[in-house]
Amino acid sequence: MEVTMRPLLAVLLVISFFAYITVEVSATTIALYNKCLHPVWPGIQPSAGKPILARGGFRLNPKQAYSLRVPTGWSGRIWGRHECSFDSSGKGRCATGDCGGSLYCNGLGGTPPATLAEITLGEQDFYDVSLVDGYNLAIAINPFRGKGRCTPAGCVSDLNRMCPVGLQVRSHDNQVVACKSACFAFNSPRYCCTGSFGNPQTCKPTAYSKIFKTACPRAYSYAYDDPTSIATCSGGNYLVTFCPHHS
Structure with missing residues (x-):
């Protein structure tokens, strides 16, 4: 199901739509809304064994929204791709978040760095926004x-x-378009929470993750950043x- 909306009324219509579907159906709805000043190409990757939604990707223009009817028990991640160019067959590339050079991710994840919205539906839903794979767009x-x-x-x-120089990803015109995670930039067990650092007792915040956490206190800044990062809700959209x- 797709809902394309005009400026100013978009958020109000999304909320009204939520009210309608909550009464009419039991499935969860996830609406994606683009407030960026440029197009965004959302990517959607289901967890193993879960269905692919909307072929895994599509274009979303500024001030547009797209609603997804999501089956019970679905889990996966959503991210935004930008500065994308695709031909009539859906082949092309994106400056950030690319998924195999295709408009339709079809189960593939996005190339880091990319900000991830992660959702797991159940009797109690769990959701978070993760910077563990880096950052490209605010979500x-x-x-x-x-x-x-x-x-x-x-x-x-x-x-x-505010991305540190060592983590910056720059475009062809030298603009910072994404910020790598320290793990992706340096491939160190300390930053990746692997090897002897592969547990909450030894993997602690670093100077880099603290920059992310200070700027975004409600997002995952590193692998074991659970207490302040996971939100829960039951029966929501x-x-x-x-x-x-x-604005």
């Missing part, structure tokens, strides 16, 4: 009409503006917003 998750704490999650700051900081 927020807002639940609607659920039971429990149902707090927002996300990274609403533009980390590209979810709005995933790209560039939520834009």
